Amino acid sequence: MSTAPTITPVGNTRLTALDTLRGLIMVLMALDHASFFIARVHPFEYWNMGPPHYADTGWFLTRWITHLCAPGFFFLMGTGLVYFRASRLDAGWTEARITRQLMGRGALLVVVSYLFEMAVWLMPDRFSSSGLSMNPMTGGHVPILVLTVLVTLGLTMALCAPLLRLSRRSWLAMAFIAIMAPNFLVPTLRGHDEAAGALMHAFVVPGFSGPVASMYPILPWFGICALGVGFAQLLRNDSQRAMRAMLPMGLAYLVGFVGIRYGGGFGNLMRPEGGGLQSFLTVIKYPPSLAFCLLTLGINLSLLSLIHRAGAWLDPLRRLLSVYGQAPLFFYLAHLWLFCAIRLAVFRESAPDRWVLYAVWTAGLVVLYPACAWFRRLKTARPPESFLRLF
Template sequence: MNHSPSQRLFAIDLLRGLVIVLMALDHTRDFFAPTPFNPLDLQLGSPAWFWTRWITHLCAPIFVLLAGMSAYLRSKRRSKLEMTRYLLGRGALLVLLELTWVSFSWQFGFNVLILQVIWAIGMAMMVLGLLIWLPLPLIALVAAALILPHNLLDAWHGKDASWPMMAWHQGGYRQLWPGLGVVFAYPLMPWVGLIAAGYSLGPVLAWEPARRQRFLLSAATALLFAFVLLRSGNFYGDPHSWQARLGQGSGLALELMAFVDVHKYPPSLLYLCITLGLGLAALALIERWVQHPLRVLMLFGSRPMFFYLVHIALIHALAWVYMQWRFGGQVLEHQGWQAPPGYQPSLLVCYLAWFLVLLLMAVLTRLWVRQTRHWRG
């Protein structure tokens, strides 16, 4: 197999495409199969609901890490000043899009400004635009300082948290004025650290392929081992402790689900350990073994921003039509659970809708690629 730089970039795009597809599953579930319970709640849900939600935990950490690695690759072709301008400008654009089009797509209105992964990546890019002037070991040190100890701030969380605390670590909702609020769904501290970590890993991408793959697999193993060690004794790294229940009649499958049910908002250290461990392993194995991937994954992975900006509004619109046709009304979640008569959440509906969304997005993305080539030509 040819292990050229194009093969290295191929692996990044393929992994990015895979997590984008999983992200679409999560958002399809949000609109086509909303539940009055948390899908991760083992008391109210089921293994199918659990894993449908849990597998999408992989998306944001891998996406942000790859953003940092891609920034490093871009920096090898540009001066530091050019990179700073690019990262500041790109980051500001992403934050603006999150505040406007993306927030609108979630609601088809502006009742709430929803600051999620695009806001986190945008803000992290702007910080990275300043960090790149530091030596690479110092950037790695900043990443570690933001990621490793951030769960120490969990004890400071509270209902009366300040705006900076919400935006930086706790997350939460604040009303700006009557009729408009803001949700800090992705507080910045760990995500800024993660994009800096991805940038710090960038030089690995220039290594000889076998060495690079060994390193990625070793790093993945270390992260997964750290996860098991810290989680098994509840030593550190997640605000929700795990308690073994095998002796209480719990099966091994349920025990596994309880073991990996870690905190995402904000992402705990253990959440990052398990998701990044799986992500780095996937990156190495894709480069080593995958020769003929699904073209649609490469298509999505090479146009991630177009996919993200289009797919939420598309899913929302399709779900509105489906709910009106099937039940005569929407499922409302903002002021308590209120479902139209006859509504029952269905994973079958969720997966069928997901397939339809991916099919439509493949068509739209190909049309976008053709149009952009026409403009450039």
């Protein structure tokens, strides 16, 4: 989730489309994790495994739509970092103080993951013989560095903090290199997984090696965050023009996705199997292939522009989603423990059908809404340097 604080842009006009999109992807993320805990359905689109299989199209779409979440989290964190720096400079902070604050927040994310996130993924397996393992990797000992999404978000924030003064071109160049790297390196490892090593698993491909267990290697996800930083710098120059440009840019990404999938080679990490639409849309997330990045970022950018263009008629939905979007880390931790508790209390040895899953997911969102609204009020009352604002 995007854990950089939402910041009021120049002119004291909040870019509400960013909060709305963040809220939407938080809601979709909750569906994916409810599927994991409640229905025991959570395929992995993994670089060295075969394609996932689904019972029907409904289960495929339930998983597929949630692919928007992780790229959206990292992209929006990049935008948040730029606005955080700008607001603190306006408040008289030095660059060194801003860097220390962001690096401290990144470190805190790592600590929060180790204390509160990792245990919840392992909890169901301790109480149920039918539990789904969150980690498809295995190893003979306990790793020291476990790259969950929260840990990688924290490390990415810390890496970005001292670089925020760089130009937009520099950030876009870093984004290009970091996103493209796995597409060059992964094919050289196929069939030689053991040759990857701890360093490669930490930065390029998921896997388990020595002290490292990785689901979100740092390099490609840093690239998506860097893209968000470059986008935010464009937003600060001319927010209206940048928002309008997001739609043609997003559509261009989607055209690029179609071209890469039809090409079937570079950028896929796994060729489409068969001729159906489901096979065409099944892309590798671990690590994010170029096809995955173009598809998910294309949709995210298009949605961002459409939300901005929608105007006042979208205000009720915007207000609803923004409550989740402005308390992202609080929502993330709370929904994990909520759905885990529901599984252990109600569905310990059973896996309900999809419609029950949707009902539980909706009920969970309803329960968490007032809690998120309360926490949003609590954190906004804190001073700017408060670490409570991280949540």
